[in-house]
Amino acid sequence: MNTKRLSDSMEQALSKQMNVELFQSHTYLSYGIWANDLGYGGIGNFLMRHSKEERDHAIKFMQYIMNRGGKPTIEAVPAPSADPQNLTECFNSVFKHEVDNTEKIYRLVELAFEQKDWATWNFLQWFVKEQIEEETLAMELIDKLKIAGGDRASDESLFALDKDLETAPDDAELARDATSEKP
Template sequence: MKTNRLSKTITAALNAQMTKEAHASQIYLSYAAWADEQGFSGIASFLFRHANEERNHMMKIVEYILKRGAEVEVIAIPAPPENPVSINNCFEKIFEHEVDNTNAIYKVVKLSHAEEDWATYNFMQWFVMEQVEEETLAMNLLDKMKIAGGEKMSSDALYSFDKDMANASDEVRPAQEATTENP
């Protein structure tokens, strides 16, 4: 019995987003390997964790497509972009990538709204909130690097940043949880 609950356009959009998440995982993996080769094991650890997180995002979409009775289309992903030229450049590239991913997610949200596919619209809200967290985390890290000198960070500042990144939390508290007592 045919049980597909997704339109062809929603299925295609979700498959494209799944591929984008797989590509994001490869980007983080590539940058993590680059950071490790540069001697920044703390930053590499942070980036390896994010590679796994992006893969988990991909799997969320795979599972959703299957649960809605549609077909998952696994295609080749593009190669990651060139390696960064510096730690600062690495996080600039990560931020740009996260913004691009946010825009892609918004397209799926907009499409699901236009088609009145409320299940997909609701499912995608988790990704919307996740992208707020991802962008905020990248912006916060760029701010810290800017304070430490940006592209001109001293070796002491880079060493401290790398040490901090080894144990850095990947979590950003959502804005909905902010209160006047705990902004």
């Protein structure tokens, strides 16, 4: 008896996204190594923690595919692009990666809707909300660097930014979490 509850095209699309998440993880890991090498241990730590989060996302896709009777396909992870030239390029790249990933998630949601695969559509809603958080976090990185002075930031400002990101939470505060007590 066939117990698979995913179409072949959905299984392939979810596997592809699993591999995208692994690529994102490798990219953030490479950025973290780059930042550490420049002496930005706090920024490096922040990016490496984000790398782990992206890997966890890949595992969520893997487990979901298997839970629905499918078999995830693991592909070779492409090497991340060259190191950024500066923090501005690094943080802008983080934002671009997140926006690109959001668009991929939206395409999966559309496919689930077209196929009337409501279980997968429901599963993907977690990722839709997660991408709001991811993009917000990336925008906050860009904003913090701008406030510090951007590429012309003083050593003191960059030191403070580095220390701030070392202890920064991995989740962004979002408007959806606001209450009348905590706006």
